[in-house]
Amino acid sequence: MTNLDSVLAQVDANFDDSLKRLVTLVGFKSISTDPDYKEECQKAAEWIANELNGIGIDTRVHETPGHPMVVGHDSDTADKPGPHVLFYAHYDVQPVDPLELWDDDPFNAKVFEKDGVKMIFGRGSSDDKGQMLTFVEACRAYKEVHGSLPIAVSILFEGEEESGSPSLLPFLNAHKDELSKDLALVCDTTMFDPETPAITTMLRGLMGEEIIITAANRDLHSGAYGGPAANPIKILSRILADLHDDNGRVQIPGFYDGVEELAPDVKAQWDALPFDDAEFLRDVGLSIPAGETGYSVYEQLNARPTCEFNGITGGYTGSGFKTVIASQASAKISCRLVGKQDPDKIRENLRAFVEERLPADCSVDYIEHGSAPGHSLSADFPPLQKGAAALKDEWGKDTIMMGMGGSIPIVSEFKDILGMDSMLIGYALETDNIHSPNEKYNLESYHKGIRSWVRVLAALAE
Ligand SMILES: [Zn+2]
Known part of the structure; x- marks a missing residue:
């Protein structure tokens, strides 16, 4: 022996x-x-x-x-x-x-x-x-x-x-x-x-950030101010919409720095896994993969970074209807990170991305919600x-x-x-x-x- x-x-x-x-x-x-x-x-x-x-x-x-x-x-x-x-x-x-x-x-x-x-x-x-x-x-x-x-x-x-x-x-x-x-x-x-x-x-690591956009100094009547007054919900929605392109790629500058493509042998191994994309999505009542195009569901889940919106607030969301232009709107955003992506750098670049799109008479505050590479x-x-x-x-x-x-x-x-x-x-x-x-x-x-x-x-x- x-x-x-x-x-x-x-x-x-x-x-x-x-x-x-x-x-x-x-x-x-x-x-x-x-x-x-x-x-x-x-x-x-x-x-x-x-x-x-x-x-x-x-x-x-x-x-x-x-x-x-x-x-x-x-x-x-x-x-x-x-x-x-x-x-x-x-x-x-x-x-x-x-x-x-x-x-x-x-x-x-x-x-x-x-x-x-x-x-x-x-x-x-x-x-x-x-x-x-x-x-x-x-x-x-x-x-x-x-x-x-x-x-x-x-x-x-x-x-x-x-x-x-x-x-x-x-x-x-x-x-x-x-x-x-x-x-x-x-x-x-x-x-x-x-x-x-x-x-x-x-x-995957994580970077969590909350963005709070303030426009007017108080909630406004949409009849009295609608038109000239900046609406923070509109501004926020536009920023959020800009964060991904039509192929699901995140648009924060430098976001993919440190993201590596799978090694060819690992990719071949993953492609051969008995992992059923359709079944995975069917389980939660979905059928169309929504992540980055060109990557399998398994790859999207395990080897690709994401930028997800976890919550949005702003304006009147109670029952009934209120013709208000809110003073503030906010979003909670979390990015799953892979490889050598740097959470601090991404937070910084996300903030610059927001500020570039912010009208000069509006302001933005941030709340950090943790980070880990x-x-x-x-x-x-x-x-x-x-x-x-x-x-x-x-x-x-x-x-x-x-x-x-x-x-x-x-x-x-x-x-x-x-x-x-x-x-x-x-x-x-x-x-x-x-x-x-x-x-x-x-x-x-x-x-x-x-x-x-x-x-x-x-x-x-x-
Ligand atoms: Zn354990």
Whole structure:
């Protein structure tokens, strides 16, 4: 047996015990948002720290104003080949209400079988305790067979992911030196489907802005002032209409700076995905894709930026009718960002775009509503290629480079504060009932997830 095969065999031999450990971990009611469960969060953190220490990863439970952070470093990280990785997952879970919709006690994890598929039931079984243990159990098997891990490994387990991570930013800032490694591995995402492994390589960022246009110094009668008086609703509508051309392209100058076209192999992969544009739209009662022409729906959702209007106010909108020319009109606008688009630059350019179209006797105010850049790993990033090949070896299918329309804050925080890229590999499924009653994790996700990490660690060492 090769080195790798013997570790994989150890994973298989350990699997019953790995499952028992997951049952134990699910048993902690670590609901981070509810202060009643503070002690349960503490216990979960201590349990996992104890497990890590047991396999030679020197681990401490750090108190925070909220729930603890669990930080560990492999006892032997010197002179290892490959990148030093920081593995991230979270031990807290979502609340379980409404409890009556669960088929069983959410914290009394059980293995059951449905349609020939074996699953483990319970809150956190998938998000994120099962995912977290895939990595821990992979390290355990390595240690048992070889006494050491193939690359340098550090660990960060958070207990507030499901409640907005209030302690994370200060903690990362205070432990910058300790936590800045070469690469973050994040295990909190899904596969493409139950057979097809995926690495999430693109996450869209966000820039939110509210625009308030003021014309006259008070609301006016449209008979007495209609004509000469500037109408802020007209001005705002014209500006909003100008923001896209007929092909759905955003017209803010410089908006597409930093937007990259998909690499040809990723494009080919996406075009071949069993993703049904018509079905996706039919589900919400639509049939005509409305985004940028020339891009598939999947591409529009995951790899293209947007500028959407989320709300407009102005004038009289109550019942009946009022012949008023409003003094003010406003719009809330959000841009989803990709690649290296710079949210601050786009905000600045949007404001200039508005002011260019504003009559000289009117004024505009802005309210910022947050910003975060997108995240993307370049297709030729070496760890990504190694990770994709390792997953393919385990699952027997090409690894999909997946995008995600929304964002995962931890990824930009790792980048901004720790200067580290993140590789997002997860084995959860869309059907795992994450955040819902009857959450489950397929035993295959768990078992092959552990085996996958063994292969990824070996591949990163090469
Ligand atoms: Zn999660």
